[in-house]
Amino acid sequence: MVQIMSDSSALYSIAQGKEVGLVVNPLSVSVADKTYREFEEIDSDTFLKLVIEGNTPSSSQPSVGETLSLYEQYGDAPLLNITVADGLSGTYQTASAAAQNMPEEKRKNITVINSGTLCGPHRYLVQKALSLAKEGLSTEEILNALAPSLGNHRSFLIPNDFDFLRRGGRLTPLAAKVGGLLKLVPVMTTTKDGKRLEKFALCRSFASAMETICKNFLENKVGPEHYITVSHAGAPALARQALEKLRAVFPDSQIDVLNLSPAFITQGGPQCVAIQYILK
Known part of the structure; x- marks a missing residue:
């Protein structure tokens, strides 16, 4: 086998x-002068607490x-x-x-x-x-x-803090600075080659960000044959809001809510939410 x-x-x-x-x-993730293998030596809740306390994290393969x-x-x-x-x-x-x-x-x-x-x-x-x-x-x-x-999947990220994306090279410093000043909600997506994240949209609220993402899903003919996930970094209320919107638009699709791992919290930051689909 x-x-x-x-x-x-x-x-x-x-x-x-x-x-x-x-x-x-x-x-692995490094935070507060220590390195941990994720899920083995540190869980997401403990990691989030350390990051929220002001410790700058990094991750490694x-x-x-x-x-x-x-x-x-x-x-x-x-x-x-x-x-x-x-x-x-x-x-x-x-x-x-x-x-x-x-x-x-x-x-x-x-x-x-x-x-x-x-x-x-x-x-x-x-x-x-x-x-x-x-x-x-x-x-x-x-x-x-x-x-x-x-060959048929798409990922979107709604970060709460631009600085994590900027430090991780997932957003240009200029875009991070402008977005932060305008207090807009960014929507990031993976590039066509899947190797980076790029700005997809800047929205006025989390609700409008979800509207934008759902519109793209519909344009890409997402339906019952796709699996949809909502993954979050200590943001259960936002995850529930996203889940309710997705269930309303895609009532026949399987949709699961997942907790992000420390390595991806390092990139997206606390309170980030990822919305993704893949063809079954």
Whole structure:
């Protein structure tokens, strides 16, 4: 059976991964002069508290050594590693480099793919791959089954604090400064190559931001065949507001609310909300 592997962008801890047969390689965050593997050594609530107290966070991908260790442990059988979007994280590059450093007999078993996305859609891809692997499909068959989803997804981010995006290079300093002065609600989206975030719109309120996002979903023919997620960083009230709007516009779609991990809180900041869809 093909072993499925992913980083913690798919919002699984190592223990949660074990429960479903998933190998998880955690991302790391640094805050208050300490570095933690997310979900293993720090949870989102604790991390949020430290950030809100004024500590500036940073994040990093799993090291080549950590990835090599997992490949050595699981690489005797076919292994499919589905990583967070290349460019938004260096994880794909690290995972690919680690695979190239494996002995030939194990290297040929390892396939690394760039999901082109993160969080909710990434989680869906991993869950679908797990289901297909348990059905006995080969790596090639799993990739063929994932292909339609890999080509049909979109992510939007509504940050509460421009500074986190500016520090992470996700927003130009000028846009951050202007947006902050105008007290507007920004809507960010991934670029076509999935490697960066760019400004999609500036709105007057969170409600108007959701209207803008739903309009784009409708233009892209999002419907019952898509999976929609609302992921947030300590913003349950905003997440509920987003969920209510999405359920009103897309009553037949599966919509889940998820908590963002520390690594993505580092980029989006406290109180940010991500709205995403992916074709099932």
